[in-house]
Amino acid sequence: xxxxxxxxxxxxxxxxxxxxxxxxxxxxxxxxxxxxxxxxxxxxxxxxxxxxxxxxxxxxxxxxxxxxxxxxxxxxxxxxxxxxxxxxxxxxxxxxxxxxxxxxxxxxxxxxxxxxxxxxxxxxxxxxxxxxxxxxxxxxxxxxxxxxxxxxxxxxxxxxxxxxxxxxxxxxxxxxxxxxxxxxxxxxxxxxxxxxxxxxxxxxxxxxxxxxxxxxxxxxxxxxxxxxxxxxxxxxxxxxxxxxxxxxxxxxxxxxxxxxxxxxxxxxxxxxxxxxxxxxxxxxxxxxxxxxxxxxxxxxxxxxxxxxxxxxxxxxxxxxxxxxxxxxxxxxxxxxxxxxxxxxxx
Amino acid sequence: xxxxxxxxxxxxxxxxxxxxxxxxxxxxxxxxxxxxxxxxxxxxxxxxxxxxxxxxxxxxxxxxxxxxxxxxxxxxxxxxxxxxxxxxxxxxxxxxxxxxxxxxxxxxxxxxxxxxxxxxxxxxxxxxxxxxxxxxxxxxxxxxxxxxxxxxxxxxxxxxxxxxxxxxxxxxxxxxxxxxxxxxxxxxxxxxxxxxxxxxxxxxxxxxxxxxxxxxxxxxxxxxxxxxxxxxxxxxxxxxxxxxxxxxxxxxxxxxxxxxxxxxxxxxxxxxxxxxxxxxxxxxxxxxxxxxxxxxxxxxxxxxxxxxxxxxxxxxxxxxxxxxxxxxxxxxxxxxxxxxxxxxxx
Numbered sequence: 001x002x003x004x005x006x007x008x009x010x011x012x013x014x015x016x017x018x019x020x021x022x023x024x025x026x027x028x029x030x031x032x033x034x035x036x037x038x039x040x041x042x043x044x045x046x047x048x049x050x051x052x053x054x055x056x057x058x059x060x061x062x063x064x065x066x067x068x069x070x071x072x073x074x075x076x077x078x079x080x081x082x083x084x085x086x087x088x089x090x091x092x093x094x095x096x097x098x099x100x101x102x103x104x105x106x107x108x109x110x111x112x113x114x115x116x117x118x119x120x121x122x123x124x125x126x127x128x129x130x131x132x133x134x135x136x137x138x139x140x141x142x143x144x145x146x147x148x149x150x151x152x153x154x155x156x157x158x159x160x161x162x163x164x165x166x167x168x169x170x171x172x173x174x175x176x177x178x179x180x181x182x183x184x185x186x187x188x189x190x191x192x193x194x195x196x197x198x199x200x201x202x203x204x205x206x207x208x209x210x211x212x213x214x215x216x217x218x219x220x221x222x223x224x225x226x227x228x229x230x231x232x233x234x235x236x237x238x239x240x241x242x243x244x245x246x247x248x249x250x251x252x253x254x255x256x257x258x259x260x261x262x263x264x265x266x267x268x269x270x271x272x273x274x275x276x277x278x279x280x281x282x283x284x285x286x287x288x289x290x291x292x293x294x295x296x297x298x299x300x301x302x303x304x305x306x307x308x309x310x311x312x313x314x315x316x317x318x319x320x321x322x323x324x325x326x327x328x329x330x331x332x333x334x335x336x337x338x339x340x341x342x343x344x345x346x
Numbered sequence: 347x348x349x350x351x352x353x354x355x356x357x358x359x360x361x362x363x364x365x366x367x368x369x370x371x372x373x374x375x376x377x378x379x380x381x382x383x384x385x386x387x388x389x390x391x392x393x394x395x396x397x398x399x400x401x402x403x404x405x406x407x408x409x410x411x412x413x414x415x416x417x418x419x420x421x422x423x424x425x426x427x428x429x430x431x432x433x434x435x436x437x438x439x440x441x442x443x444x445x446x447x448x449x450x451x452x453x454x455x456x457x458x459x460x461x462x463x464x465x466x467x468x469x470x471x472x473x474x475x476x477x478x479x480x481x482x483x484x485x486x487x488x489x490x491x492x493x494x495x496x497x498x499x500x501x502x503x504x505x506x507x508x509x510x511x512x513x514x515x516x517x518x519x520x521x522x523x524x525x526x527x528x529x530x531x532x533x534x535x536x537x538x539x540x541x542x543x544x545x546x547x548x549x550x551x552x553x554x555x556x557x558x559x560x561x562x563x564x565x566x567x568x569x570x571x572x573x574x575x576x577x578x579x580x581x582x583x584x585x586x587x588x589x590x591x592x593x594x595x596x597x598x599x600x601x602x603x604x605x606x607x608x609x610x611x612x613x614x615x616x617x618x619x620x621x622x623x624x625x626x627x628x629x630x631x632x633x634x635x636x637x638x639x640x641x642x643x644x645x646x647x648x649x650x651x652x653x654x655x656x657x658x659x660x661x662x663x664x665x666x667x668x669x670x671x672x673x674x675x676x677x678x679x680x681x682x683x684x685x686x687x688x689x690x691x692x
Contacts, residue, residue: 140599150533153541187496187587195499195584222591226599235588238541241533242585243592245568250596253486253572254632258604261628282607286600 004039005326006102007319008093011044012071014108014308014315018044018052021108024315025063026056028323031316036062038323041102043068043089068092072109074308078116090114094121097301103326106293106318108306115151115296115305122299127338130159131298133237133305134170135244136291136321141228142178145171149294150241157200160184160234164205165337166297167232168214173328174321175231179215183230185239186219193219201234211340251286289314293321302330350385351672353665354439354448357390358417359455360654360661364390364398367454370661371409372402374669377662382408384669387448389414389435414438418455420654424462436460440467443647449672452639452664454652461497461642461651468645473684476505477644479583479651480516481590482637482667487574488524491517495640496587503546506530506580510551511683512643513578514560519674520667521577526560529576531585535565547580557686597632635660639667648676 009025011018025040032038039062042049046067053063068089072081085091090109096102098121107114115133124131134147145167152159168180184201186194191202202218209216217230222243225233235243284290292314296303302325306318355371357364371386378384385408388395392413399409414435418427431437436455442448444467453460461479470477480493491513498505514526530547532540537548548564555562563576568589571579581589630636638660642649648671652664 138599140602153533185588187499187584222588222593223595223598225592226595238533239585239588242531242568242581243588246571246589246592247568247596249569249572250593251600252569253484254597254600256486257632258628261631282604285607286603 004037005323006039006041006104007322007326008041008043008096008102008105009319010089010093010105010107010109011042011049012068012089012109013114014306014310016311017071017108018049020310020312020315022049022052022056022058023312024319026058027312027316028319029056029058029062031320032323038062040064041066041093041096043093043096045069045071045089066092066096072113074110076110076113078112081110081113082116082120085113085117091117091121094118094301094303097122104302104304104322106304106306106322108308108310108315108318111305111308114303118296118299118303122301122303125298125300125334125338127341128162128166128298130155130162131296132159132163132166133294134167134297135294137225137233137244137247138286138291139226139228139231142231143175144225144231144233145174146225146233146235146240146244147297148235148237148240149244150237151296152237154238155197155236157197157204160197160201160236161204161208161341162298162338163234164208164216164232165213165341166334167234169333169337170295170297170325170330171214171232173330173333174324176328178231180213180232181217181230182209182214182232182234183217183220183224185225185233185235185243186221189219189221191218208341213337213340248288251288290317293318295321295325297334300331302326350383351669352385352387352448352450353668353672354387354389354442354451355665356435356439356451356453356455357388357395358414358435359453359460360652360656361454362657363417363454364395366656366658366661368395368398368402368404369658370665372404373658373662374665375402375404375408377666378669384408386410387412387439387442389439389442391415391417391435412438412442418459420456422456422459424458427456427459428462428466431459431463437463437467440464440647440649443468450648450650450668452650452652452668454654454656454661454664457651457654460649464642464645464649468647468649471644471646471680471684473687474508474512474644476501476508477642478505478509478512479640480513480643481640483571483579483590483593484632484637485572485574485577488577489521490571490577490579491520492571492579492581492586492590493643494581494583494586495590496583497642498583500584501543501582503543503550506543506547506582507550507554507687508644508684509580510554510562510578511559511687512680513580515679515683516641516643516671516676517560517578519676519679520670522674524577526578527563527576528555528560528578528580529563529566529570531571531579531581531589532565532567535567537564539565554687559683559686594634597634636663639664641667641671643680646677648672
């Protein structure tokens with residue numbers, strides 16, 4: 001029998017835990033009932049987890065519960081949590097990767113604490129200067145990987161180059177039939193634009209892209225993130241975080257205005273009868289829960305962070321992401337890409 | 347008779363010039379036919395401008411043409427343009443402010459060149475370390491002023507504080523009945539988040555805001571730019587440019603997807619019959635042409651940059667913005683706000 005894909009689940013992290021976490025697992029099992037290549041190591045309060053498990057028909061052969069007796073709260077700072085979190089569901093789910101019990105771990109808990117303890121437990125990959133947080137971002141032709149989304153407020157060219165290699169590895173793990181196309185986010189597309197750091201990264205990436213890990217498309221501006229010409233968008237954690245959240249805010253602003261317009265009078269309300277299914281499909285296509293899950297790249301093991309406030313469906317999508325990351329051999333792809341970087345002596 | 351508001355128009359800048367520039371003026375005159383407090387100094391090729399003017403019913407009493415025999419091209423770099431542009435429509439329209447012929451100037455031409463020659467001709471206000479490019483950005487309750495949108499790739503805390511005072515002055519000039527509410531764009535809303543520059547600016551702005559030029563709302567994240575709780579959003583030119591363009595790209599991505607959905611089948615097409623007016627209003631409300639015009643703040647005279655690719659209606663909105671900036675006494679408000687900054691010895 002082939003080794004199963006083992007996913008460690010922090011069952012106590014995020015709003016409405018462990019309810020949404022366990023329901024998320026049940027969605028995954030239902031959608032993948034013809035498969036038997038996955039297994040869940042679930043970390044949390046055994047009684048609470050079992051109470052939730054009773055509600056669903058999750059095969060016992062694909063799940064194991066590990067009792068933990070504390071939870072990392074949302075208010076905890078990374079500094080205090082490192083000392084106090086060793087019995088927590090979050091710590092133990094990440095730690096199960098060190099013990100080779102799990103291939104990946106998923107938490108919807110406190111982001112800052114998750115980043116710090118993941119780094120402590122899994123350690124940074126040899127040769128990587130800073131790990132980064134990568135996210136999915138839809139574009140007109142499919143999906144982008146964007147990083148860094150906030151793990152590193154300030155980045156130098158070495159970081160940006162490593163992000164390009166790691167982001168391309170993630171892209172190829174998730175979309176094996178596509179070619180990774182890297183672009184640096186900048187305030188203009190001409191070579192002379194941007195900071196000194198960006199200019200140095202640009203020159204290096206032009207050389208590195210010859211090793212065929214990815215195509216290098218140069219600089220792109222914010223309005224081209226979604227055009228699909230590039231699919232691995234590289235930036236520092238400050239800019240990436242602002243861009244992602246600005247896009248989220250803009251999407252909400254526009255759909256809120258659209259909703260108001262379509263409910264403003266009897267005619268527009270009547271039109272909803274006919275456009276119902278089309279608008280539902282439109283909503284589903286851009287449903288942020290489908291892109292839920294930021295991937296912490298650059299450690300000796302992948303860690304996925306789900307939005308704390310997402311629901312069971314959003315959590316399911318993060319589980320699905322974990323499954324595809326391991327199935328796509330992310331870790332060996334990252335190491336492979338990074339070795340090319342060492343070859344080219346950047 | 348009161349002094350008229352004199353607007354210098356670079357008639358040759360931008361796509362489809364001078365057609366859109368002159369039609370933009372004609373829209374303004376039509377919408378303001380009950381007023382006589384404005385005057386246009388139009389700079390460009392006299393023959394081409396006159397050919398356009400013939401098409402419209404613009405009162406001769408409100409317009410004067412100044413012949414110029416060169417145009418700054420879109421491909422020109424600021425460096426070369428400074429030497430070669432002295433006979434251009436752009437140079438002469440800005441220069442008319444020095445000769446006190448105009449109160450403000452408007453161009454849809456090459457942004458980089460406009461910023462450089464405006465700075466050369468008008469000089470930076472005494473005490474301002476860097477001028478900034480400010481833009482309008484709709485929010486749920488009305489309008490934001492956001493700056494810097496790209497004039498300065500890197501900014502220190504002194505720049506951000508000056509941007510806050512100048513942005514608040516612009517807000518009060520355009521929306522005299524409202525209170526300016528400043529926020530710093532950051533990757534989190536807690537005091538400990540962000541770069542050292544942002545933390546220093548935060549501490550200073552908390553003190554400065556006591557002088558009542560504005561309320562200080564602290565940090566906001568990208569997803570809250572449009573919520574209307576703050577209305578003067580302060581950031582460096584790199585981040586501001588990326589945020590603005592990401593918002594533009596996201597808005598286009600969503601409306602493109604919506605259009606596709608509403609045309610995908612016979613039912614959804616039928617629904618358009620009933621939602622036509624509501625969707626038209628929705629589209630009009632968020633029409634980017636309404637927010638066309640970035641304001642160059644911090645010089646001894648205001649300069650407005652229209653999008654190069656906008657049409658006559660977009661150019662009209664930039665003219666309207668120019669009119670309201672002068673009517674709202676922007677320059678005296680900026681100097682007033684900056685003097686408070688000197689009082690508090692930041």
